[in-house]
Amino acid sequence: MNELAAETARSSEFARLAVEGLSTSPKRAEAKFFYDEEGSRLFDRICELEEYYPTRTETAILRARAPELAEWVPEGAALVELGSGSSTKTRILLDALPGLGAYVPLDISAEHMQASARALAAHYPALDIHPVAADFTRAIELPGDLRAMPKLLFFPGSTIGNFTPPEAVELLRRLRGIDNVAGFVLGVDLRKDEDVLVRAYDDAEGVTAAFNKNLLRRMNTELGADFDLDRFGHEARWNEACSRIEMHLVSTCDQSVRVAGHRIDFARGESIHTESSHKYSVDGFREMAATAGWSADETWVDDRGLFSVHVLRP
Incomplete structure (x- = not known):
């Protein structure tokens, strides 16, 4: 097409x-459909807000633990990021895994993704970068020369939480079917005090409100x-x-x-x-992943118990 x-x-x-x-x-x-160019820009602003703990918490976990991935990610593997957005957290994995053979950002917002891919290409000139404009909730078709490569899937930001549990199981099961997947790193937000959660999604500056209303603007x-x-x-x-x-x-x-x-x-x-x-408990998410055909090799949680990063294997 x-x-x-x-x-x-x-x-x-x-x-x-x-x-x-x-x-x-x-x-x-x-x-x-939040994620046109303006929606993606607003979401990047949300990630910088004091109330929005998931981004900085997940980033800190990845910085501390990502080097451990190098022990089992095959040399020459492709890092495939689902819903890549601005690819901010991607750099943590790219720095920790110098033996990667390719990076594949996959996002529904093509313009935002292409800009992020260009920025990464300037910073990592030796890395093959293959942006794919696609909806990861559908069948994913990767460029032909990448299909045979071992793959590390990356799904940060607790985007898995946007799906109902049955939908999440179905998505995880379908991703399990991608050829030559060596592992899967994904962020999962945890249950916590209601006030902390509500403030994270209704910030004082009104950025999340603008992000939400952007959907109506896009329909207009x-x-x-x-x-x-x-x-x-x-x-x-x-x-x-x-x-x-x-x-x-x-x-x-x-x-x-x-x-x-x-x-x-x-x-x-x-x-x-x-x-x-x-929002999940650690055990609750691990059980859901197992239902979809994944085993949890590692689960990393911050000291305050706000957020988790899971390392899964098929």
């Missing part, structure tokens, strides 16, 4: 899933929608029963909106559930 055809297919999928999600009760949206720009962003408020909610933080966009009045030619009615107080971030 050429680039224009791929972009057309993504736009069509965005329209279909947006209308489908907004026509259900309760209303919902697909979190993967790409799908011909007519959302008035001032008529929706950002809200972070802890769902104890499901062990997850939920992000919502709450309608502040009764209103009707057009999206891709469809009328969507909102009652005052009705929300769009835009994202979930499930």
